[in-house]
Amino acid sequence: MTRRFSQWLLFVSWLCVPLAAVTLTGAPTDWAGDLSPISPADWTYERAAHLIERAGFGATPEEIERLARLTPQQAVDQLVDYAAIDNSASKPFQESGVWDRGMDPFPPSRADAVRQARERGEALGVRALPDGSPRRLQPVVDKFFYGLRANSIETQRLAVWWANRMLTTNRPLEEKLTLFWHGHFATGDAKVRDYRMMLRQNEMLRANASGGLRDLLVGILKDPAMLVYLDNGENVKSHPNENFGRELLELFTMGVGNYTERDVREAARSFTGWTNDVLAFKFDRDQHDFGDKVFLGKTAPLNGEDVIDIILAQPVTAEYVSAKIYRNFVRDEAPAAIRTDLGRSFRASGYQIKPLLKRIFLSRDFYSPAAVATQIKSPVVLVVSTYRKMGLRELPTIPDFGRLTSGLGQTLFDPPNVAGWAGGRTWITPATLLQRGNLFRDVLFADARTFRAPDRLMPATYARVGENLAKGMNVTEATKEGTGDAESNAQLERDEDYNTRYASYRGYVAAFERTKPIPRHVAELNLSAMLTAAHATTAEAIVDHLTRRFLSVPPTQKDRGVFIDFLRDRSTTSESDLRELLYLVLSAPAYQVN
């Protein structure tokens, strides 16, 4: 079969889909709920495209054709057994080196840094000024805000690094799984305030993403970022802190309703003394409660790993976790029969994730109308997959990736709470739906001239401090802002041992100086060349190529007509006209699903 001919065939099959009486996906509706594998005869371009949408971040038509030429078993094996694929081109994160001696452990609040400085004459590795000096604690508070801002910028850099890895990796499922586990074991830098811990957690999740659940659980429960996020450093023999035990049971393993409040407390006791020495796990024997615990019916002097094993012995754990994986990769609701079935095989395999994924990705259910084109893309998936389908080889940084996704409700390394992102329809509001289209206009018509880099942006109220100082004002005058009644504004300007607003300003300045800037560039996109290579020269052929390339749902004849009419008034060879057309395609409500 010639290449041209195979394309023609694909094109025809694509056009036929909406006409077929069966369904949107061309699959029989009774495939829903059927976990038996699809046969090689059922393997098509559309199904390969669906597989890479879910098991990765979508792909170009060329990459999909490559998958479509394999058998389904080969395609799934290749994606899931990704460890065999060379990925040395994905480089590790390059740190700026912002963490100075004395900054560990970082104080939980500005007030805490001040208290330390009052008691010891220094904090954060910085000495207070001699008694009697004006604003004698200013250097410490400056350093505290420097630490906050520098860390926040490093976290933004880290997110850009990860997003770029999602885009360029040869192992898309590895990153998709890492993203899934990041949401499942939600940990946020807004609380952790240490990008180094977030980076290590990210590496740990990636390393264990498709292995055994037990390793992943032990890894996350000994992970410094998680220990800090769930306050387990404070979980001590004399005063067990329940946060860690509760979220372990409720969110990570069993789900609410399958244990008692007593189990929560006993689990918390078992994890007493599990803490961190900055970036390393530490077991603090003196704080561990070695006494008997009664947990899920077992009585013994349990420790944390014992608790994990008892949890893994519960059938409900296998069902809960496999159902969550299923909901993430297949569809928003996991039918009871599938839950039971997947749970049983997951537990029987010793909680091995790879066989579970293979079973899911090969199942007829995965390719059924209940699954195909029914999931709403998360903001990160929406943006990364668009770039992948554009064939980009590097993440555009104008517009800023973090801004794009956080405006839609998802910030990497900062899930909204311990439950992670709720996902599904909760991504969509009238406002975010518009934004989901708009952001691609910012990508397609990126304006490097007016772009303002968020990693170098100082809020106006602090920038004014700098301007006022340059005009010759003293610190007290320069930081005066509010005239109203709000207590919070009044406190910021209070000018005794230090001035908070001044410290914020100085913290930003120092952080900008010490962090590597995110290199800024627009998308290297050449639609004209892409369409020429695809032999799409007429308005119809261009519209068909772009809709097939980007949409998981074929457009209706009416919508196809809207696109064609739009291009008819324009040039089929003008890059900017073609980009306008692509903007329309990416703004279609149907673009939100995969």
Added chain:
Amino acid sequence: MDCCTRRGFLTRGLYGIGLGAGLPLFLSRTSAALTAQALQGTSIEKYPERILVVLELSGGNDGLNTVVPHSDAAYYRARPRIGIPAGDVLKVSDQFGFHPSMVGFERLYKDGRMAVVHGCGYDHPSLSHFSSMSYWHTGVPNAGEPLGWLGRLADDHLSPATRNLIVNIGTSQSLAVRSGKHSPLVFDDPARFRRDGTDEEKRAIGELAGSTAASNATLDFLAATARNAADSSDFVRQASAGYRTPVDYGIGNAFGGGLQRVAALINAGMKTRLYYVAYQGNSFDTHVQQGDVHSRLLMYTADAVRAFMDDIARIGRADDVAVLMFTEFGRRVEENGSLGTDHGTATPMFLFGKHDKIKGGFYGQPPSLTDLDDGNLKMTTDFRRVYATAIKEWLGYDDPDVVLKGRFDPLQTFA
């Protein structure tokens, strides 16, 4: 500033806003429809002008350090290190006072614009954030009710023919406003609530927003949301644009910013009756070293609510706006080993209104700090009595029992 006053907005609405200004047609249709509904409107309602603003403090606010029982020795016994010293409490009665950072609440209370309801909760309380919050959202604890209490309220009493009766400020929709008949308008930043592009691009995209023949439930949902966005975004953006207020909402933008957006929409004459604003991100979950962070959160909250009430009075709508504030649970009576508090049960709720509309003061029985249920307060007022108060006494709907699926007596709080 005629563009942004309520009168100016309504007037232009009456005559078809923006028809002369080259604005898209659907905008003029929207505002005409809204105006028509405003005119024919809600005449059968007792208080058609009244608005309820619901504020959520997510994460489980520590009620005992918010409304401090400063004369109760048991409080200081349970909280030797994080208890608020009696000398620092902003006292409003012999027994109770506010956390020292809540200067705004002290003002509201002393002005008679605030009611505090002690010990709110429900039977068989859940200590899970997500379960408990969903119970407060639905108003049906320990059940799988799919719709929110505000959503059901709208379903029962407000015509779905009128758009945007429910507004939820935020990046995602709260379960509290999930409705069977209404499509709540959810947005965060009104300035960004628009479709970008040239007129031709926008026109073409507008033509795409229909559902397809070969569709599925997700695609239908997206198509409906797209229609809602197209119909409402220009209205909201214009209503919000240019709203300037001299009132200082403080620096806690998470809450203050949302409340200021509500004030802007009310000022512009938006027909919304139910507003929902959440202090998101589980912020109030203060397990550790809670002193400074809790103080800051309470300060932002008190600043924002005080500012909102002042702002609403400034724009002449104080008669029409009441606020209800809640959290999913309070915290354990005894402090934990980390200078923080763990998940608990009963907690105060708050109602705010104009001094001659609300009867300010304390309501309900303060829970005992010694007669506890496994270390937790025993609730004294079912939280749905406060919902019933808002439904019946404030909004004027006589059958709160239907919405709340049970009998809950209002508290006689609104005049």
